[in-house]
Amino acid sequence: MNKLVYAAASALLMFGLVACQSKITDEEAKKIALEDAKVKEAEVTFTSEGMEDDEYIFHFQSKSDSYFYEISKTGKIEEKQVIPMAQNMPEIEKDKTSSNGQKISQDEALTIAYEKFQVSLENVKNVKVKLDKENGIEVYDIEFDAGNKEYSCDISTTTGEILNFDSDAR
Incomplete structure (x- = not known):
């Protein structure tokens, strides 16, 4: 009888642990x-x-x-x-983001991206950076490989803010 009670209690405990996870x-x-x-x-x-x-x-x-x-x-x-989204930004922000003067350099944008994805410079390969517009905001469109992943992000040229980012396994 004790073995049956022990087995039933064990089964209930195991079911409870599986259900919780x-x-x-x-x-x-x-x-x-x-x-x-x-x-x-x-x-x-x-x-x-x-x-x-x-x-x-x-x-x-x-x-x-x-x-x-x-x-x-x-x-x-x-x-x-x-x-x-850019169209909901206050008017002063729209003027700021549409200016042609870049506030951060390409190297600063790359540093921001590497820090976001926590990759070290020596592991980075196939770096591509181009100036682009994302929702009306001028951005650095950055792509690179590190380890077994491909990384990409858009970084505002005026604020250095990461507007979107993604990483995928290669």
Whole structure:
């Protein structure tokens, strides 16, 4: 009888541990991001989705904001960023970002990117930098490889702010 009670208790404990660590699907993770952003899927455009380091990664945009979410497989929001779109910036900011004077250099932008992705300069290969516009803002469009990943980001030439970023396994 004691063996039966012990076996039943062990089975319940194991079931409880497995249930507590249940993993969510990518669709469930997407739903968590949308609910947190207080937007509906029909109101946004997904610009990238994927997995990185066992976390779901989502970039999406509404008419007013750009969103970035990292969600763990347990459903916890590990990181999120909300960036106002350029058309919603105050008029003074629009004037500032449309100026032709660059406030940061290409080298400074690269340093910002390397720090964001926590890569060391000696591991970086195939660096590409071009001047571009993202939502009306002049940016450095930066791409490079490090280790077994490809990295990309857009950095404002006037503020040094990372406007969007992505990394993918090669």
